[in-house]
Amino acid sequence: MNLLIVNGYDKNGWGKLAKYKLQPICEFYRDQLKSINPNIKTTFIYPSMDLNKIYEENFIKSFRGVVWTGSSLNIYDNTREIKNQISLMKKMSELKINMFGSCWGMQLYTVTNSGAVKKNPKGREIGIAYNISINKFGKIHPMYTNKPAVFDAFASHVDHISQKPNNSKILSDNHFSIQSLVTKNFWGTQYHPEFNFKYTGKILNARKSILLKEKIFTKNQITNLIEDYKKPNVNSYSQSLLNDNIRNRELRNWLNYLKHN
Numbered sequence: 001m002n003l004l005i006v007n008g009y010d011k012n013g014w015g016k017l018a019k020y021k022l023q024p025i026c027e028f029y030r031d032q033l034k035s036i037n038p039n040i041k042t043t044f045i046y047p048s049m050d051l052n053k054i055y056e057e058n059f060i061k062s063f064r065g066v067v068w069t070g071s072s073l074n075i076y077d078n079t080r081e082i083k084n085q086i087s088l089m090k091k092m093s094e095l096k097i098n099m100f101g102s103c104w105g106m107q108l109y110t111v112t113n114s115g116a117v118k119k120n121p122k123g124r125e126i127g128i129a130y131n132i133s134i135n136k137f138g139k140i141h142p143m144y145t146n147k148p149a150v151f152d153a154f155a156s157h158v159d160h161i162s163q164k165p166n167n168s169k170i171l172s173d174n175h176f177s178i179q180s181l182v183t184k185n186f187w188g189t190q191y192h193p194e195f196n197f198k199y200t201g202k203i204l205n206a207r208k209s210i211l212l213k214e215k216i217f218t219k220n221q222i223t224n225l226i227e228d229y230k231k232p233n234v235n236s237y238s239q240s241l242l243n244d245n246i247r248n249r250e251l252r253n254w255l256n257y258l259k260h261n
Contacts, residue, residue, distance in 0.1 A: 001258060002041045004063040005029055006088070008071030008104040010048040010081040016072070020206040022199070025069045029102075032194040033067070035244070036252050047088050048073070048081035055088060057095065065098040065258045068105025070192060074159055075107055075117050086112050098261070099186045100254045103157050106181065106188030113183075115165035119158060124216060125176045127204060127225065128241065129155035129191045132179045138171030142257055143180065143187050147249045151240035153179075154195035154247075156203055161190070180250075193250040197241070201229030 005026045007014075014025070022028075026044040033040050043063070045055065048071075060066070068089075073082055089112040092099060101109050107117045130152050138144045160177035164170060171180040180189045192200075204211070205226050211217050217225065232242065240246045 004066045013072035068101040071104035101188040110165045113165035116163035118162040120160040124158045153191035155191040197229045
């Protein structure tokens with residue numbers, strides 16, 4: 001199966017994380033997908049870094065599906081880097097290619113398809129998104145086959161979907177925000193089914209100063225959390241985080257959907 005992975009970061013945003021030795025997001029996402037299906041082949045593109053690159057229709061259609069990563073961008077800033085991604089997402093939406101978007105990917109799809117994204121008045125949700133509840137639509141949708149009705153997931157976002165995109169159904173939410181939605185050709189999550197403890201801990205470390213400034217954690221709390229994520233206590237977290245088969249179930253189900261559709 002040949003997949004296209006779209007990097008959602010611009011040079012500035014990724015540069016701030018790269019200083020903390022995070023594995024490049026496309027490579028990390030690829031490795032998570034290959035842990036599910038080792039036969040997957042992937043190609044990476046960088047529309048907010050390669051600003052003059054044009055992606056032709058035949059190139060896009062050569063892939064079985066497209067994955068959109070997260071990002072540190074805020075879509076309402078409407079920079080050239082963001083406009084480039086909006087243009088590409090619009091083209092892919094019109095081509096009706098199957099897509100999966102994590103966090104930024106879902107926000108980008110939403111704005112491109114007549115929805116809206118705003119800064120969440122409840123603040124930043126980072127580390128773990130707790131008590132995500134699957135609704136009646138989610139319980140019958142293939143995204144959530146064999147997923148617990150209530151689960152926790154890794155997350156890192158300050159924005160949220162304030163108006164859902166055209167022809168979409170919300171599948172889950174929690175006290176913070178809409179957590180997933182789908183259309184015929186797009187599956188999206190506000191959380192990150194591709195993240196694990198190790199990668200999330202590195203993100204917390206990279207954003208430590210922001211989290212302290214926003215008073216989301218105290219210095220002791222963030223320090224202890226980063227250490228705990230290196231070797232999580234199995235009694236402190238749900239199986240939806242500890243068990244990879246549950247944690248990335250949405251990706252497993254999407255790959256299975258691509259295989260049979």
